[in-house]
Amino acid sequence: MIDTETSPMLTPSEVVEHIWCPRFTYFMNVLMIPQFEDRRYKVLKGREIHKRREKENRDYLRKKLGVVNKEQAVYLASPKVRVRGIVDEVLFLDDGTMAPLDFKYTEYQERAFRTHAIQVTLYGLLIEEVYQAEVIRGYVAYIRGGSKVVEVPLSDEIREATGQILDEMFSIIHTGKLPRKTANRNHCIDCCYKNICV
DSSP states (O other): OOOTTTSOOBOHHHHHHHHHOTHHHIIIIISOOOOOGGGOHHHHHHHHHHHHHHHHTTTOOOGGGTEEEEEEEEEEEETTTTEEEEEEEEEEETTSOEEEEEEESSOOOSSOOHHHHHHHHHHHHHHHHHHOOOOOEEEEEEOTTSOEEEEEEOOHHHHHHHHHHHHHHHHHHHHOOOOOOOSOTHHHHTOTTTTTOO
């Protein structure tokens, strides 16, 4: 049996940071420099909302989505997927499939953000592996400024893109090579590593 606590795995949050800028992977996983995200307002606010949702929505089932049962705050890990993390909600659907639901303290912008779609895809892959169930979609709940649930199809394309991102991250970790900076310099403004990133 494979030990999920010592096998090399990444978290969905690390994958999102990598999409934001590949140098996050280098600073966090090669140089082992923490980003101290506990000091960031949005991180703290997001955690507070997650805790509140767990208590308030314990028995609530989203009938419009075909939910017949759910589990909340589920820790999942899979060396095959190469990811470990806590899924906000694991949904059991009336068509026999399962789906992840991830809460985001963000305003809805007419579509699911790419980072959120990749993150929910990772959770979907974990559910498939751990529960041995079919996952064809995931959901992102945007809860800032109201509440909007967006379906994310787990297409072959997004699954392949997610696998490529994981391959890229593990390549950085194994080679120790400094990757390119993000092309979007606006990402650098609020970056915790901007003072050491050359």
